[in-house]
Amino acid sequence: MKPILRNLYLLAILMIFSPTTSVFGQQNTILDSVIRVLEAKSIYKNRVNWNRIKITTSETLDRTVLDPVEQALPAIRRLYTELGDKHGIFMTKTKSVRSSRNDEHSTSDSILYQYAFNENYAFRTAVIDHKYGYFSLPSSQLTLEESKDSLIAVTRVSQMAQQLQDSLCSLSNYDLKGLIVDLRLCMGGTLWIDLGALIPLLGDGNLFSITNTGSKDEQIRLVNGSIYINNTKQVSTSLHSCSFKGKKIVVITGPITGSAGEQTAVALRKIKDAKFIGEPTAGYLTMTDLHHLSDGVSFTYSAGYARDNNNQVYGDKFVPDIHILGGDNFPSLKDDEKIKAAIKWMEGQYLPHSVN
Template sequence: MKKNSIHANQVNWAKLKKEVYSKTIQLNNPYEMGSAIRTLYQSINDFHGEFFYRDSTFRWKRSPLIISDSIRKELKKGVKPKIELLESNIGYLRIPPISGASVAEFSKKAQSLNDSLCLLLTKGIKGIILDLRLNGGGAMFPMLLGVEQLLPKGHLGSFQDQTKEEWSIKDHQFFTDTTMLSSIIPKSSIMAEKIPVVILTGPATGSSGEFFIIAFKGRKKTILLGTETAGYVTANSGFTLNKFASLNLSTGYGVDRNGKVYKEALKPDIPNNSPDNFNMVSSDEKVKAAISWLKTNIN
């Protein structure tokens, strides 16, 4: 933590070590480490990191996010890609959180998302709404590769910590630096780099969902509409301690294609706190507001 935390220079490490060791000296087993681990993470202001011991996870949580009942209900159902063709040839695509354990798994999920986008593109959409209100994170790269037709090829942004890892898309593959993380075979060759995009955000939009947005920063005719995101904008790195224990630690921040660093929750360009209606997309007030903006920005 002292070597890698983004807030390491804000901590009195000698004092912290003494405090944490005093909490652990009388413990009977590692399952009782919760209080000590929470003290560690709180001391380095890391509410995005986690400590894992066998089947247990310890973390420090800041003040809980205020999430509406409609969002909670949808999250419990499980979030999947959803598409609709709305008025004025405007497309709607819900971007789900994506997790996985291998390049093959990430590629399969990126392909599924891209198939949904391609279906909309073949219908001749003139603008698109990307709904991230239910996207709490996971892996950023399959989400971005899944909408590659909307993005310019090449550099999209980067993780910035002690080193810098650039994000890029090339030949239908997503890379951090020279490491290929996922690949797809698009079912449509239609490019949509210039169509206007509205990204819907909310308090459940977090972590990789926020990095997804950062990759769209600097794109022309692209806005955020809704409410402020969750604020989990730190890049996490994993560290293995032994065969039973490991931890994730906030080690850096996201940087957009123009070099701007993001250290706080992302604020919407057009604030809108109207109720969410995920079951009737065309009746959703945020969707209606997005359609209104898109109509004035479609060539």
């Protein structure tokens, strides 16, 4: 075989079997971009064979459509699934895809979702028995457009956090024996809004760290009403005179407490002697990064784990100290089994580790 023909033959073989997202010479730049980021930065990057993944995801591209974003959707779903990243999500202006490893939800979870989407329950304060403050933290989320500009993002996050914090501080006007922070209806959203809301409880210092296998831990710190990742400010609120110092603190979690809600629970571990009551959380505790690709197209992926101030690393769910299965009653808090357990603990009564 002549050298030129032999070289062309070898090139054709390489094109057919090369582990890229190219099929018949047509690359999908969207999928290529997502793979490039995840191969470099995902906490799960060492779990998989990337040469094989590049082939299998390429085979999943939807070649029946011309739009490269639409083409990439099933392939990106396959990518998240093979990585085992159930927290990552790929978003367009009209659609989103994530891992196909969806958790099954019980009937009781479905009822919790109904309350989570009802602001009358998800975001409220109350005083129970004239002695115990109650603060329910809702799911609060920046829009993708707001998140693109860091200055706009910090301003908007701070405004939203301040509104929640003002409600929390309204409880300090009462002569309370303790405070219940309810995270059961906090399904996720923007972490900095949640942490900003709870600044009066958290106090200055390191809240928790973000750790991964490839770089130095990042520190999430609270300093004088502002929260930072290392030296980058994420949220800032007005310093309130409100204080819950000396009050007993109970944090309640449940099966739909997710993502930012779970990470907030980790931060609240900073509070000395706080008690955590409820059920294990949804299992979206990894720390995600957001990556913008083009107008209206972005994706998140698991980029780190949360490490609390006691050096415990959280890989999946947050597990409370005292387990109370079910018994949720948001319309009547006094009849809610988790609330009743919280009050018993604040009154000094013994509680077993698990209550069914």
